Amino acid sequence: MLKQLLLLAFALILVSACAQKDIKEYVAENRIDIKTVSPDSTDFSDLYTFGKVIGDSRIVMLGEQDHGDAPTFLAKTRLIKYLHEQKGFNVLAFESDFFALNEGWDKLEKQKGKIDSFILGNIFGVWTKCKECDNLFYHYIAKTYQDKKPLVITGFDSQIHGIYSLETLKIFIDNYLKTKRINYAHTEKYKKDFLSFFDSIKYNDDIKKQINFNEALKQIDLELTTKDTAFFERMLLESLKANTESEISFLSKNNDFLNIRDKQMAENLKWLLKYKFPNEKIIVWAANSHILKHPELIENSTWNKWNNWNIMKTMGDFFIVDSLLNEQTYILGFDSRTGNAGRITNDKKNVVQTPFNDSFETWIPKNIPYAFIDFKQFRNENPIKKEYFFMKGVEHSANSALWTDVYDGIFYIRDMYPCGSSREK
Structure with a gap:
């Protein structure tokens, strides 16, 4: 009897394995064609499936292969x-200055001219100077503040680059530490190693100054009685610490500087979800290389010239360690077939790599300009299918990877081209 049951179980496993579809077949049968990428299109019927598959997700991450992909x-x-408008996401979080896009945005008077100016000065120029982002930055966001449901802007990057930060961060931190009666804040070393560093915090390649600043942050941490990072100021200090440790790693030619930044971006994003926006749904705007998960499933590539693949980690990977957040998150990568790429902040333009034979891009008919493919459904329907295939899923060059585990879905674009110059910059 036992032998018969084992044979039956084995037969069922074989049947299940045979029923597993390969990814190429799945893409052919489940591809959803998107009619347009025009922001002016108010007919969202082609996005119905996208809305259905994200379901009740609280976080949707939107990637990009490069920071100039128009x-x-x-x-x-x-x-x-x-x-x-349709799914109740009222917060838009950018891979940009954590301090400026929280403290600065919260204090900003929400009038169109002031919103436009603030966005231009505090979100990275690769987006704010791109013509194809004008509709979002200089029309739509301000317009929502005339409606009942404004789109709140925030940021999660530990890098300091915003005009608001460069003008006010030093004063903000100094005032906070003095109200906390930090003894170190009344020393000459505090002025020399800590406060003066803020004057060049955006670009500072002096490793000794970076190390001194980091030591100052450690001293401040020792004296602070409040360790609860529920407070914005405490999270800000953690973010500053990660930023300088990343810079020290880079200047020391170590290979973990991106890991440090990505880990802190994940922590900052978690803080936003837990403490600042506990009842809101959040859209995340960042690069493919930050939002992707399980980077160990991407085989050797030219994607990351700085990191050892064995230790490479991403924001998305750090983020989904929390099982609840993993369940609540949908990660959408972007992929393109052909064309040119390049950033508005750099005159250099590159030809998008021609797709490999039998790569993901070749599975989409050439007459289809845009498409959406849900990988999460594939995982659910084919739980034991682990198939590597080529796709340009990080930048504009192909890698072999278990892409169905790296992303929850892919937005395919046939013809890539670089940003034009914004009329608003």
């Missing part, structure tokens, strides 16, 4: 409008 930015703008 049609990707158009597509993301349209997706943001859909998520905001």
